[in-house]
Amino acid sequence: LDVLPRPSPQRMALHVRPAAERALRLGHPWLYDASIRDQSREGRPGDLAVVFDRRDRFLAIGLYDPDSPIRVRVLQQGTPATISREWFRERIRRSAALRRPLEVDENTTAYRLVHGENDGLPGLVVDRYSESYVLKLDTAAWLAHLHDVVPALLTEYRPERLVLRFSRSAREALQRHGIDEGCILAGKGIEGPVTFMENGLRFAADLVHGQKTGFFLDQRENRAKVGALIAADTTLRRVLNVFAYTGAFSLYAARAGATRVVSLDVSEPALQSALANFDLNVQWPGVASARHEIAAGDAFELLGRFDEEDKRFDVVIVDPPALARSQADVPVAGRAYRRLAADATRLVRPDGLLVMSSCSSRVTANAFRRLVRQGSRSAGRSLHQLAQTGHPADHPITFPEGDYLKTIYARVT
Numbered sequence: 001l002d003v004l005p006r007p008s009p010q011r012m013a014l015h016v017r018p019a020a021e022r023a024l025r026l027g028h029p030w031l032y033d034a035s036i037r038d039q040s041r042e043g044r045p046g047d048l049a050v051v052f053d054r055r056d057r058f059l060a061i062g063l064y065d066p067d068s069p070i071r072v073r074v075l076q077q078g079t080p081a082t083i084s085r086e087w088f089r090e091r092i093r094r095s096a097a098l099r100r101p102l103e104v105d106e107n108t109t110a111y112r113l114v115h116g117e118n119d120g121l122p123g124l125v126v127d128r129y130s131e132s133y134v135l136k137l138d139t140a141a142w143l144a145h146l147h148d149v150v151p152a153l154l155t156e157y158r159p160e161r162l163v164l165r166f167s168r169s170a171r172e173a174l175q176r177h178g179i180d181e182g183c184i185l186a187g188k189g190i191e192g193p194v195t196f197m198e199n200g201l202r203f204a205a206d207l208v209h210g211q212k213t214g215f216f217l218d219q220r221e222n223r224a225k226v227g228a229l230i231a232a233d234t235t236l237r238r239v240l241n242v243f244a245y246t247g248a249f250s251l252y253a254a255r256a257g258a259t260r261v262v263s264l265d266v267s268e269p270a271l272q273s274a275l276a277n278f279d280l281n282v283q284w285p286g287v288a289s290a291r292h293e294i295a296a297g298d299a300f301e302l303l304g305r306f307d308e309e310d311k312r313f314d315v316v317i318v319d320p321p322a323l324a325r326s327q328a329d330v331p332v333a334g335r336a337y338r339r340l341a342a343d344a345t346r347l348v349r350p351d352g353l354l355v356m357s358s359c360s361s362r363v364t365a366n367a368f369r370r371l372v373r374q375g376s377r378s379a380g381r382s383l384h385q386l387a388q389t390g391h392p393a394d395h396p397i398t399f400p401e402g403d404y405l406k407t408i409y410a411r412v413t
C-alpha cells in the first residue's frame with residue numbers, strides 16, 4: 001500500500017448538463033465527460049469530485065478519472081458525505097449484510113461480496129474464494145483510496161490473502177502506476193490455484209491469471225438449475241457445454257447424472273483446469289462415471305463441424321463472453337447470438353434442452369429472447385421456453401447497465 005498514490009486533499013467542483021443532473025438525481029452512478037459543463041481544476045485519478053446543479057446545490061460526490069469517458073463514479077448522491085475509511089467500512093458492511101445467507105452455507109464458499117456500482121462502490125468488486133479474496137478495479141481512481149478501503153475490508157472479513165486484479169479497461173492506467181496485476185495487497189503470498197466449494201462441488205481457480213477474478217461466480221444459480229433439470233429427467237444424458245471455461249456447468253451436469261459431457265472452449269488452459277476440476281470431484285458417483293471430453297477451439301467453427309459430423313446432444317449450454325461491449329457492437333453481437341442459437345439448436349435432439357446466456361448489458365432480456373428465437377427458427381427449430389433467469393442475489397442490480405446476465409431455458413422441437 002505504501003507505493004500507492006494519495007488523493008488530493010482538495011476536492012474539485014463540477015457543474016453538469018441538465019440531462020446528467022436528472023440522471024444523477026435518479027441515482028445513476030456514472031457521470032460522462034461529455035456531460036460536464038465546467039470544472040474547478042484539472043483532476044488526477046481518484047480525486048474527490050463534488051457535482052453541483054445549476055443553482056449550486058449539492059448533487060453528488062464521486063471519484064474522478066481523467067482517463068475514462070466515465071469521468072466520475074458516484075459514491076454518494078443527494079446528501080454530502082465525508083469520504084473516509086469509516087464511510088468505506090459502512091458500505092462494505094452494508095454489502096456484507098446482503099450475503100449473510102451465503103455465508104452460512106458451508107457447501108458454497110465462493111461468492112461476490114461487493115458488486116461495484118450495485119453495492120455503492122462503483123468500479124470496485126470483491127470476490128471471496130474460501131479464505132482468499134480478490135479485489136478487482138475498473139478504474140485507477142480507486143488506487144488512491146486503497147489506503148482506506150483495504151483496512152476497511154480487512155476489519156470486516158479477515159481474509160488469508162487479498163489479491164489485486166484490474167479489468168481490461170483499467171489495466172494500462174494501473175500499470176502506469178507500477179502496480180502489477182495479481183499482486184498481494186494483504187496476507188500470504190499465492191502459489192497456484194485456490195480451491196473452494198460451490199453447492200458441494202470443489203473447484204480450483206487461478207485468482208491471478210484466470211478470467212474475471214478466477215471464476216464466473218454469477219452463473220452459480222444457473223449451474224444449479226441445469227443440474228436440477230438433468231437430475232429430474234433421465235432422458236437428459238448427453239451434454240455439450242459451449243464456452244465451458246473451467247468446466248463448471250459440465251461438473252454440475254455430470255454430478256446430476258449426465259453420462260457424456262463435452263466441454264468446449266477456445267482456451268486450452270481453461271479446459272485443462274476443467275479436467276483438473278473433474279479430478280477434484282470423483283467422490284461424486286456421477287462425476288466419477290461420466291465420460292468427460294474437452295474440445296479446444298472456436299465455438300463458431302466447432303459447432304458447425306459437430307453438425308457436419310452429425311453429433312447430437314440432449315442438452316446444449318451456451319454461455320458466450322460479452323459479445324457487445326459498447327453500443328456500436330450491438331448489431332454484430334445480435335448476429336453472433338442468432339448464429340450461436342442456430343448452430344446450437346441444430347445439435348439438440350428433438351425435445352432436448354437449450355440453455356443460453358448473454359452477459360452483454362447492452363442487449364436487453366427481450367432483445368436476447370428475440371435473437372435466440374430467430375436463430376433457432378433459422379435452423380428450422382422451435383423453442384418452448386421453460387424459464388428465463390437473471391442475477392443471483394450476490395450480484396444485485398441497481399441501474400440499467402448493471403443488468404447484464406440473462407439466461408433462457410427452452411425445450412427445442
Ligand SMILES: C[S@@+](CC[C@H](N)C(=O)[O-])C[C@H]1O[C@@H](n2cnc3c(N)ncnc32)[C@H](O)[C@@H]1O
Nearest residue numbers: 216243244245248265266267298299319320321
Ligand atoms: C462467460 S465465459 C463462460 C463461463 C462458464 N460457462 C462458467 O460457468 O464458468 C466465456 C468463455 O468463452 C470462451 N471463449 C471466448 N471466445 C470463444 C470462442 N470464439 N470460442 C470458444 N470459446 C470462447 C472464454 O475462454 C471463456 O472461457
